[in-house]
Amino acid sequence: MRLVLHRKYKATVTLGRLLLGKKQVCFTQEPPKACFGKHIACLDEGVYELDDSLGQPPQRPKFGIKEGVYKLDPIHSEERGWEIGIADIGKFASYPWNQPLESNRIYPVTSYRADGTPLFTKLAFLKLMERLEREWERGEIVELQIVSEPVPYLLKSCLEQSYC
Known part of the structure; x- marks a missing residue:
């Protein structure tokens, strides 16, 4: 099974739509692309595989995920609860209210207010986790493919190849 994340970069946030085939699973929100000069960054385009091996959360790398296909797997910790690991590089996680994006x-999101505030984020994450659990129970390999629209204006740092 392959999920496809179509996203659009903004200066302060990266917004997206997570699709399974032609059906939208949820909206997503991520930190901005690294070229915007922020200290946090989103994952790069690519394909990521999701698997069902449980274990300790992977170490966070100092660089972002490059283009490609990546495997997804469920991860549980006492501190954060359930998350969905993207290879050993990133995670799907519940929205961190009152904390900065990582x-x-x-972050799965059901919808947005007019001002851009995400709504029903926990619900979106739980629905995504439930959908993926069914696939893992059947022994399916789940992959995530990330596709991004180009930055809509010329920002020199965004024109260079980025490995956020």
Whole structure:
């Protein structure tokens, strides 16, 4: 099974739509692309595989995820509860209300207010986790492919190849 994340970069946030086939699973929110000069960054385009091996959360790398296909797997910790690991590079996680967004994290969102505030984030994460659990129980390999629209204006740092 392959999920496809179509996203659009903004200066302060990266917004996206997570699709399974032609059906939208949820919206997503991520930190901005590294070229915007922020200290946090989103995952790079690519394909990531999701698997069902449980274990300790992977170490966070100092760089972002490059283009490619990546495997997803469920991860549980006492501190954060359930998350979905993207290879050993990033995670799908519940939205961190009253905390800053973290690098290499994708936050599922059900919808947005007019001002851009995400709504029903816990619900979106639980629905995504439930959908993926069914696939893992059947022995399916789950992959995530990330596709991004180019930055809509010329920002020199965004024109260079980025490995956020």
